[in-house]
Amino acid sequence: MAFNGITVACLVNELNGRLSGGRISKIVQTESDELMITVRTAAESGGGQARVLLSADASLPLLYLTDSNKPAPATAPAFCMLLRKHIGAGRILSVTQPGLERVIRFRIEHLNEMGDLTEHTLIIELMGKHSNIIFVDSNEQIVDSIRRVNSMMSSVREVLPGREYFIPETRSRINPLEETKEGFISLLDSPAPPAKLISGRYTGFASVTGEELVSRAGIVQDMSASAMSREEKDKLYFAFRSLMDSIRRGSFSPVLYRKKDRESDRMIPCEFSALPLSIYSLSGYEEVRFSSMSSLLETFYSERMKAARVRQRTADLRHTVSTLLERDVHKLDLQEKQLEDTRKMDRFRLCGELLTTWAYQIEPGLSSCEVDNYYTGEKMKMTLDPMLTASENAQRYYDRYAKLKRTAKALDSLTGETRAEIGQLRSVLVALDFAENESDLAEIREELVLSGLLKRRGLADGASGGKKAAKARIPKSRPLHYKSRDGYDIYVGKNNLQNDEITFKLAGNSDLWFHANDMPGSHVVLKTLGRPLEELPDSVFEDAAALAAYYSSGRAQGKVEIDYLFRRDVKKPGGAKPGFVVYYTNYSILASTDISGLTLLP
Numbered sequence: 001m002a003f004n005g006i007t008v009a010c011l012v013n014e015l016n017g018r019l020s021g022g023r024i025s026k027i028v029q030t031e032s033d034e035l036m037i038t039v040r041t042a043a044e045s046g047g048g049q050a051r052v053l054l055s056a057d058a059s060l061p062l063l064y065l066t067d068s069n070k071p072a073p074a075t076a077p078a079f080c081m082l083l084r085k086h087i088g089a090g091r092i093l094s095v096t097q098p099g100l101e102r103v104i105r106f107r108i109e110h111l112n113e114m115g116d117l118t119e120h121t122l123i124i125e126l127m128g129k130h131s132n133i134i135f136v137d138s139n140e141q142i143v144d145s146i147r148r149v150n151s152m153m154s155s156v157r158e159v160l161p162g163r164e165y166f167i168p169e170t171r172s173r174i175n176p177l178e179e180t181k182e183g184f185i186s187l188l189d190s191p192a193p194p195a196k197l198i199s200g201r202y203t204g205f206a207s208v209t210g211e212e213l214v215s216r217a218g219i220v221q222d223m224s225a226s227a228m229s230r231e232e233k234d235k236l237y238f239a240f241r242s243l244m245d246s247i248r249r250g251s252f253s254p255v256l257y258r259k260k261d262r263e264s265d266r267m268i269p270c271e272f273s274a275l276p277l278s279i280y281s282l283s284g285y286e287e288v289r290f291s292s293m294s295s296l297l298e299t300f301y302s303e304r305m306k307a308a309r310v311r312q313r314t315a316d317l318r319h320t321v322s323t324l325l326e327r328d329v330h331k332l333d334l335q336e337k338q339l340e341d342t343r344k345m346d347r348f349r350l351c352g353e354l355l356t357t358w359a360y361q362i363e364p365g366l367s368s369c370e371v372d373n374y375y376t377g378e379k380m381k382m383t384l385d386p387m388l389t390a391s392e393n394a395q396r397y398y399d400r401y402a403k404l405k406r407t408a409k410a411l412d413s414l415t416g417e418t419r420a421e422i423g424q425l426r427s428v429l430v431a432l433d434f435a436e437n438e439s440d441l442a443e444i445r446e447e448l449v450l451s452g453l454l455k456r457r458g459l460a461d462g463a464s465g466g467k468k469a470a471k472a473r474i475p476k477s478r479p480l481h482y483k484s485r486d487g488y489d490i491y492v493g494k495n496n497l498q499n500d501e502i503t504f505k506l507a508g509n510s511d512l513w514f515h516a517n518d519m520p521g522s523h524v525v526l527k528t529l530g531r532p533l534e535e536l537p538d539s540v541f542e543d544a545a546a547l548a549a550y551y552s553s554g555r556a557q558g559k560v561e562i563d564y565l566f567r568r569d570v571k572k573p574g575g576a577k578p579g580f581v582v583y584y585t586n587y588s589i590l591a592s593t594d595i596s597g598l599t600l601l602p
Contacts, residue, residue: 003061003126005100005204006243010252010274010293011063012104016095018045018065019052023091024108029080030070033057033146035133039092054124054133056146061131062301063104063124065294079146083135086110086120086143093119099175100204100247101167102126123165136165176202177244184237188225194236197225208277213239215279246275254296258286269303272296306437313441318432324453325425332418339411345404350375351382352397359390424451424496424577427520430553431495434522439477444495447578479506480551483599484543488536489527490598492547496579499523500572503581509568512541514548517561517588521552523579525567543598545591555593562591 021042028036034055041050053070054063076084090110097104106122120143123134133146142163149159156168174183179202187197195210214221216239219232228236246252257280258267267286271277274293281287290296350373355362358371365386373380384393428444435441448454479502480492491506493499499522503513507525514524526544528536541564549560565586572581 003102004206004209005097005102006209006247006274007272007293008097008102008104008126008204009100009247010254011297012095012097013250013252014293015052015065015104018050019092019106020094021045021091022050024087024089025049027080027083027088028070028072029077029146030072031055031057032077033131033133035080035083035146036070056124056131056133058129058131060301061126061128062297063126064297065292066298068298079133079135079144082144083122086112086135087122090120098167099177100202102204103167125167132159134159134165140165173201173203176205176240177248179240179244181237181241184240185233188228188233188236191224191226193222194219194225194228195221198240208271208273208279209243211279212277213243215282216242243275252293254290254293256288256290256296256300258288259284268307269300272300310435310437310441313438314432314435317441317445318429320454321425321428321432321448325422325429328418328422328425332415332422335411335415335418339408339415342404342408342411345401345408348397348401348404350380352394352401354380355382355390355394355397359394362390364389420577420580421451421453423520423580425453426553427496427579430520430522430551433555434494434551436494437477440494443477443497447495447497451577481601482543482547482595483601484526484540485597486537486540486543488529488540488543490544490547491525491527492551493523493579494551496577499579503567503570504572507567509566511567512544512564513567513570514544514562514564516548516552516554517563519553519560521548521554523581524548524551541589542591543595545589546593546595547598549591549593550595558593559590560593562589563587564589 018041019039021044022039024037025040026036026038028038030036034053034057037052037054039050039052041048051066051069052063053066055061087108087110090108093107093109095104095106102125104124104126107119108122109117109119112118119138121136121138121140123136125132125134132149135143135145137143142159142161142165144161145159147159149157151158157166187201188194190197193214195207195214197210198213199205199207199210211221213236217232217235219228219236252274253276255273255276256269257271257273257277259270260267270285271280276287290299354371354373355369357374361371362369362384366384367386368381368383370379370381372378382397384390385396388396428448431440431444435444445454449456477494477498479498480494482490482492484490491502493502502525503523507513508527508530510530511528512526514526515521524544524547526540545562545564548562548564549555552560554560563583563586565583569585570581570583
């Protein structure tokens with residue numbers, strides 16, 4: 001969600017309380033369109049130090065207080081040097097917002113070159129692609145800006161040194177804080193939906209603001225405004241006035257809304273607001289309250305960027321694995337065709353044997369012959385090289401037999417390796433569905449590197465320090481740990497390395513092991529605490545089986561057949577791929593993929 005005027009109002013309320021009276025101690029231009037300002041806050045504001053991040057990035061303009069720091073570039077840009085010169089030790093008098101505009105003004109008092117007390121204002125405009133950070137003097141004349149805008153770039157307003165600063169006309173919108181009841185009611189004399197009329201009329205309102213007011217008034221969203229009764233219009237105005245009163249009082253309650261992503265099945269941030277939104281609360285979104293808008297914004301954008309980064313890297317790795325899988329499937333097809341061709345080797349051996357037996361009857365120079373097959377009692381025809389004797393033709397058949405026999409033996413081994421590799425790659429694709437962070441992706445990549453399917457990447461992944469150093473730099477990803485409804489511990493491997501870990505290191509011989517039947521999926525270990533099967537409640541089997549079903553390639557089926565057995569009966573052949581195991585006896589259960597009743601522990 002982009003910044004709207006109400007979000008800015010909440011943020012200004014917070015910034016004014018925290019920064020007013022504070023003195024600027026450091027200014028850093030961390031990016032071409034981003035500033036980090038450190039402020040020593042006043043004693044009445046809690047004292048200590050505060051950092052405020054201001055970004056005029058066209059795709060992601062934002063501003064919030066943060067505890068994180070960013071390194072300064074080796075050479076400070078000209079705009080940063082200008083700010084340091086004028087307000088490097090300035091005192092922040094106030095942080096304000098004109099109306100409900102997406103504009104924040106930092107009024108700063110400082111000493112000029114002559115030692116006289118003067119004022120400047122640092123303005124950040126959070127307006128999408130038109131976002132900017134502008135520095136103006138006490139006469140509202142532009143001193144400079146982080147992004148200069150000339151007449152060739154905009155016909156509405158130039159942002160250049162010496163020009164007068166003003167906020168462009170926002171399509172005849174009006175300040176909602178100054179709206180009267182008569183003006184609001186007159187707005188509703190239109191066939192358009194009321195939410196659209198409200199969001200289009202008032203400065204700082206987003207489309208969600210209009211929808212929220214309509215929802216609070218208990219009015220149908222898509223009905224015509226002109227069709228509303230007087231009572232409904234009064235209810236809508238009451239909701240509007242209540243919202244404005246909350247903004248005037250500074251009665252904000254920042255809230256973040258999350259929803260489940262269909263692809264990853266994880267909760268992702270999708271919306272935030274300075275005040276609770278009933279349209280999201282009533283729609284089943286997860287609601288998280290925050291004590292400050294800054295902490296909300298930092299969480300929201302870090303989670304969104306993290307999710308986007310993980311999604312992109314997952315897509316890149318998935319493409320690589322899919323390419324390898326496609327190559328292996330094609331290779332297996334060729335190998336199986338070659339293996340099928342070796343099936344005729346026994347005929348070549350028989351031809352050699354029969355030619356050796358009946359060589360005395362075969363005249364030289366023949367291109368074919370027909371001899372008795374004493375195994376079947378029938379005649380058998382075979383081709384000959386007329387330049388060779390019968391014995392030499394027999395040896396030629398023996399040689400072809402020996403070659404095909406060697407080929408068949410080699411292909412038996414190669415097809416086995418290719419099938420194992422295909423199985424591993426398919427299991428990796430399933431693991432990518434459950435990768436939640438970069439640690440999970442790093443471990444999946446490490447598995448592919450150790451298996452020889454990928455080359456280790458350069459310095460960024462630790463190649464400079466050798467294999468041990470590279471392993472040490474990989475963030476540690478842990479298996480999932482669930483509590484069953486009866487309080488039993490259940491562990492789930494998120495990838496093949498974790499599958500081996502929980503099966504052969506974490507699990508004891510008397511623990512139970514679960515896996516989806518004949519399909520890629522996670523190993524699941526149920527800690528039985530040494531209790532015999534008959535003492536375990538039925539629900540714990542259902543819970544563990546549900547996890548094995550959910551974390552498998554059959555998750556979308558709703559029901560999956562699950563094999564389970566004691567861990568001591570699960571074996572790993574020597575030299576097998578990560579995650580590959582064998583077992584020869586097991587129980588089976590048809591499990592649901594619904595795991596909503598289980599608790600995931602941190």
